[in-house]
Structures are given as C-alpha cells and as structure tokens.
Amino acid sequence: MTAHFNDAISTFQESSQALSGPLALGVDLLFAALANNGKILACGNGGSAADAQHFIAELVGRFERERLPLAGIALNTDTSILTAVGNDYGYEHVFERQVLALGQPGDVLVAISTSGNSVNVALSIEAAHERDMRVIALTGKGGGQFNDLLTPDDVHLCVPHDRTMRIQEVHILLLHALCDGIDALLLGDPA
Ligand SMILES: O=C(CO)[C@@H](O)[C@H](O)[C@H](O)[C@H](O)COP(=O)(O)O
Ligand SMILES: [Zn+2]
Numbered sequence: 200m201t202a203h204f205n206d207a208i209s210t211f212q213e214s215s216q217a218l219s220g221p222l223a224l225g226v227d228l229l230f231a232a233l234a235n236n237g238k239i240l241a242c243g244n245g246g247s248a249a250d251a252q253h254f255i256a257e258l259v260g261r262f263e264r265e266r267l268p269l270a271g272i273a274l275n276t277d278t279s280i281l282t283a284v285g286n287d288y289g290y291e292h293v294f295e296r297q298v299l300a301l302g303q304p305g306d307v308l309v310a311i312s313t314s315g316n317s318v319n320v321a322l323s324i325e326a327a328h329e330r331d332m333r334v335i336a337l338t339g340k341g342g343g344q345f346n347d348l349l350t351p352d353d354v355h356l357c358v359p360h361d362r363t364m365r366i367q368e369v370h371i372l373l374l375h376a377l378c379d380g381i382d383a384l385l386l387g388d389p390a
Contacts, residue, residue, distance in 0.1 A: 207368055213359045214369045225335045225354045226380030232307045238270035242294040242323055243311030246367045248275040250311055254374040262378040266385055294323035302330035310336045313366040315343025324348045337373060339366030
C-alpha cells in the first residue's frame, strides 16, 4: 500500500513541473471570463463528474475565503436534462446540448476526462468552440482525442500518468489550485 503513496508523490512532483505554467494560464482565463460577466461550465463522467460539481460548488459557494458568488454550472447534475437528452438524442450529446443552450462568447468550459476520449466531453469541447468559448481540459494518458480538438487558445492540463485514479488525484489538486488562483486575483494574497 505504500506504493500508492510513493506513486502519488512522484506523480504530484512530475505534474508540478509539467503543469504549473498552463495552470497559471487557466487561472487567467477563468478570471477574465468571470470579470467580464461570463460564466464557467464544467463536465465529466464518473469521478470526473464529481470533480466538475465539486469545482463549481466552490465557485458558486466559496473556496477558503469570503467573496462574492461566482457564475458556474456543472453540466452533469441535472438528471432530467441528462435522461431527456440521453434518451432522445444519445448519451454522447448530454453535455454538447447544454453547452449549445447555455454557452455565450467569453464563457469557459472546464472539460474533465482522464483518458481524453469520452465522446460526450469531446462533443462539449466542439460545442464550446462553436459558441466562441475557450476550454480548459483536464486529462491524462497523453490527452487522447482531445489533442485533436483543443486549439492554441485553450489550456490543456494533461497529467503525466496512465492510471485513472492517479490522474483524478491530481485533477482535484488542479481544480483547487484554480479556485485558489481566482481568489488571489479577486481578494489579494492571504494575510
Ligand atoms: O472514478 C472512476 C475511476 O477512478 C470512474 O468512475 C471513472 O470516472 C469512469 O469510469 C469514467 O467513465 C471514465 O471516463 P474518462 O475519465 O476516461 O473520461
Ligand atoms: Zn475514481
């Protein structure tokens, strides 16, 4: 069992080296959207669905410090939308349709997939581009098919590991770091 801790430690270290730069770009992208009355949409499947709603709860509620509520919607939480769109159009369209319904130019999509191969998340990226939104993608396993979808204006946080659980462990750190970065820009560095 100590192998899990050791592997996690080295994955966090490698991720810190690879992802600190793009993470700072992600903070700037989110802050710019929120400061211009834009909103953040987030989606993922399974553990990544939990991560998406966890992140959005910290925007709408709060992270560590008192501040104004920030505009965000998790696209994996409304069971009526998920079942209606899944039933009528197919599960691959459940996030795409919501991005097309809600997305406005200047909004940001946070697309979470450890493989970068979940089709419903991939289609949400294409829908975001159709709405002139930029994308922050959280992936692992080399980024999968998202590599072909993301543009130079997007931010790709690809965890350098091939196991889903390890990637998810870094993803939650990345999402918390994004929250912390937004708070620092809004409120200044903590005393
Ligand atoms: O949390 C886990 C495994 O740790 C699972 O629920 C996992 O999120 C699901 O298998 C997802 O469907 C995987 O999708 P993705 O990360 O490849 O987009
Ligand atoms: Zn998991």
